[in-house]
Amino acid sequence: MEVFELSYNQFQTVYNVLSLALASMLVTFVFLLVVQGRVLARYRQALVVSAMVCLIAAYHYYRIFDSFRHSFVAIDAGELAASSDAMRYALVNGEGFNEGYRYVDWLLTVPLLLFEAIAVLALPRQTRKSLLMKLIPASALMIILGYPGELATDTMAKGIWGALSTIPFLYILYILFVELTRASKTQPEQVGKDVNGLRWLLLATWGVYPISYMFPMFGFEGADAFVARQVGYSIADILAKCLFGLLIYKIAREKSAVDSPEFRADEMEEAPSSK
Amino acid sequence: MEVFELSYNQFQTVYNVLSLALASMLVTFVFLLVVQGRVLARYRQALVVSAMVCLIAAYHYYRIFDSFRHSFVAIDAGELAASSDAMRYALVNGEGFNEGYRYVDWLLTVPLLLFEAIAVLALPRQTRKSLLMKLIPASALMIILGYPGELATDTMAKGIWGALSTIPFLYILYILFVELTRASKTQPEQVGKDVNGLRWLLLATWGVYPISYMFPMFGFEGADAFVARQVGYSIADILAKCLFGLLIYKIAREKSAVDSPEFRADEMEEAPSSK
Numbered sequence: 364m365e366v367f368e369l370s371y372n373q374f375q376t377v378y379n380v381l382s383l384a385l386a387s388m389l390v391t392f393v394f395l396l397v398v399q400g401r402v403l404a405r406y407r408q409a410l411v412v413s414a415m416v417c418l419i420a421a422y423h424y425y426r427i428f429d430s431f432r433h434s435f436v437a438i439d440a441g442e443l444a445a446s447s448d449a450m451r452y453a454l455v456n457g458e459g460f461n462e463g464y465r466y467v468d469w470l471l472t473v474p475l476l477l478f479e480a481i482a483v484l485a486l487p488r489q490t491r492k493s494l495l496m497k498l499i500p501a502s503a504l505m506i507i508l509g510y511p512g513e514l515a516t517d518t519m520a521k522g523i524w525g526a527l528s529t530i531p532f533l534y535i536l537y538i539l540f541v542e543l544t545r546a547s548k549t550q551p552e553q554v555g556k557d558v559n560g561l562r563w564l565l566l567a568t569w570g571v572y573p574i575s576y577m578f579p580m581f582g583f584e585g586a587d588a589f590v591a592r593q594v595g596y597s598i599a600d601i602l603a604k605c606l607f608g609l610l611i612y613k614i615a616r617e618k619s620a621v622d623s624p625e626f627r628a629d630e631m632e633e634a635p636s637s638k
Numbered sequence: 639m640e641v642f643e644l645s646y647n648q649f650q651t652v653y654n655v656l657s658l659a660l661a662s663m664l665v666t667f668v669f670l671l672v673v674q675g676r677v678l679a680r681y682r683q684a685l686v687v688s689a690m691v692c693l694i695a696a697y698h699y700y701r702i703f704d705s706f707r708h709s710f711v712a713i714d715a716g717e718l719a720a721s722s723d724a725m726r727y728a729l730v731n732g733e734g735f736n737e738g739y740r741y742v743d744w745l746l747t748v749p750l751l752l753f754e755a756i757a758v759l760a761l762p763r764q765t766r767k768s769l770l771m772k773l774i775p776a777s778a779l780m781i782i783l784g785y786p787g788e789l790a791t792d793t794m795a796k797g798i799w800g801a802l803s804t805i806p807f808l809y810i811l812y813i814l815f816v817e818l819t820r821a822s823k824t825q826p827e828q829v830g831k832d833v834n835g836l837r838w839l840l841l842a843t844w845g846v847y848p849i850s851y852m853f854p855m856f857g858f859e860g861a862d863a864f865v866a867r868q869v870g871y872s873i874a875d876i877l878a879k880c881l882f883g884l885l886i887y888k889i890a891r892e893k894s895a896v897d898s899p900e901f902r903a904d905e906m907e908e909a910p911s912s913k
Contacts, residue, residue: 396672404676404904411672415665422661463654471661514647 367586369435369452377593381428384597388421391605398612401630403622406615409483413608416472416479420604423468424597427461431593434460462513465596470506474499476607477535480561481543483614484554490546497538505531509576518580525576532573536566551621557614564607571599642861644710644727652868656703659872663696666880673887676905678897681890684758688883691747691754695879698743699872702736706868709735737788740871745781749774751882752810755836756818758889759829765821772813776806784851793855800851807848811841826896832889839882846874 369377395414399407435452477498481491505528512524539562547558575592578584583591620627644652670689674682710727729735752773756766780803787799814837822833850867853859858866895902 399672405906407676411669414672415669418668419661419665422664426657461650461653463650464657467654467658467661471658471665 367453367589368438369586369590371451373586373590374435374452377431377590378428380594380597381424381431384601385421385424385428387601387605388417388424391608392417392421395608395612402612402615403619403626405485405622406483406619409479409611409615412475412479412482413611416475416604417608419471419475420468420600423464424600426464430461430464466506466510466513470503472604473502473506476565476603477502479608479611480558480565483611483618484547484550484558485618486546494538494542494546497542498535501531501534501538504528505535509572513576521576521580525573529573532569539565551617553617554614554621557610557617561607561610561614564602564610568599568603568607571595642729642864643713644861644865646726648861648865649710649727652706652865653703655869655872656699656706659876660696660699660703662876662880663692663699666883667692667696670883670887677887677890678894678901680760680897681758681894684754684886684890687750687754687757688886691750691879692883694746694750695743695875698739699875701739705736705739741781741785741788745778747879748777748781751840751878752777754883754886755833755840758886758893759822759825759833760893761821769813769817769821772817773810776809776813779803780806780810784847788851791854796851796855800848804848807844814840826892828892829889829896832885832892836882836885836889839877839885843874843878843882846870 392414395410395417399410402410438451438453478495481494481498484491486494508524508528508531510524512521512528515521515524543558543562547555550558575595578588578592616630620631667689670685670692674685677685709729713726713728753770756769756773759766761769783799783803783806785799787796787803790796790799818833818837822830825833850870853863853867891905895906
């Protein structure tokens with residue numbers, strides 16, 4: 364565990380971004396539960412699972428936020444009154460800041476994110492099962508192999524675990540960009556576009572994690588790296604969970620409208636033109 | 639109570655696995671409540687009871703987590719700054735780590751788990767009653783007889799209480815594997831397979847408890863045994879409560895689909911083929 368100090372602004376930045384992530388997860392959780400009635404029954408499973416992902420993440424952001432608050436304490440309290448610029452925070456708590464929560468969170472949520480992406484397409488049972496049987500074990504493996512690398516302090520070990528973890532990641536991309544395309548040919552055009560958006564969102568946000576992971580390998584350490592990592596992880600989590608969940612909802616609405624004319628008539632936002 | 643120290647990694651492992659269990663219980667609790675509308679009314683009792691099991695367990699894991707955090711404190715704070723490898727945690731709190739929570743939890747949840755397994759089958763009233771009248775007292779007896787053995791420090795007493803506790807355990811297995819098979823002959827084929835999965839899940843996860851119980855009898859004590867026991871109990875609880883609850887949900891869905899063609903048409907995930 365590195366020991367370093369955070370400036371007042373650095374401390375506030377991490378504090379606020381962790382709070383933002385917690386609020387986003389909580390609100391998206393409630394939203395996704397509340398709108399269940401606004402899609403056909405067969406798409407609700409995907410929505411419920413999206414909501415659970417946000418709840419799991421909310422729990423872990425609560426823990427991370429708490430751990431952060433108790434790991435750093437203000438020093439130079441004498442000057443504190445004089446000016447906030449003089450205020451600094453040192454990592455002092457014995458327990459230290461617990462990064463393990465993030466891995467526990469990903470271990471639970473990443474397989475569920477892939478599950479919801481497949482569930483919302485309402486593919487034939489056999490196709491769905493086959494895709495999930497490939498995606499879910501691969502995603503768990505990806506996270507599990509990353510964790511020893513996160514704990515490791517020498518660059519060699521970090522590199523090896525990182526490389527091992529990349530293998531299932533590439534496999535997931537292959538399934539999402541090749542096999543899923545083949546399987547979802549029969550989807551309505553707009554849904555096809557949204558699924559494409561979903562895939563690119565995953566690729567873009569998941570890309571943040573390995574970059575943060577590699578910071579120490581490039582010698583980027585200490586307070587700046589810590590702040591960059593917390594901000595990067597939090598923003599990536601908000602996009603990969605909340606925005607992802609909202610996209611799932613959008614797809615479920617579109618597919619409901621295609622499946623059922625009554626749903627379309629009842630639910631679509633335009634008021635009947637009053638001629 | 640033995641006194642021992644935990645290394646930094648041992649402390650983090652227990653901390654994270656207890657947090658994982660707490661998060662799993664909370665999320666499964668919410669999930670099982672939220673999906674109630676997605677099974678026929680006659681299967682909701684089993685779902686609600688599954689949810690309550692997870693809520694009870696979430697409460698106890700919150701207590702266990704809290705007890706763990708306050709029972710161990712960092713020592714060698716002077717070297718803390720130098721390296722996390724030098725950091726160790728000692729059991730110092732007067733109250734000690736409270737293992738009794740687990741027994742209270744099991745006393746409440748184990749009979750309920752058996753109840754939900756029987757409830758979801760929607761057997762004839764008389765059969766259901768007869769099975770429950772055997773399973774529930776036996777399971778309570780199993781837990782109650784195990785507790786004095788957990789507290790006992792000499793191998794002899796541990797062995798006797800363990801053996802006494804095994805008698806109702808074997809009786810439960812007999813009921814589940816012989817009488818239940820006889821009673822559930824009329825179930826649809828897929829449900830039969832799932833009930834089998836349920837039974838084996840119980841057998842496999844419940845097997846973890848006596849193994850942990852016997853650690854001290856084999857002279858496996860101290861920090862390593864403590865960590866192994868906490869990890870083992872937590873993983874077993876996640877499987878026996880969360881995964882078990884999800885299997886109950888799966889069975890309830892399948893039985894709903896068999897019972898009602900309208901449910902099947904509305905709820906099953908496949909979209910109507912768009913010809």
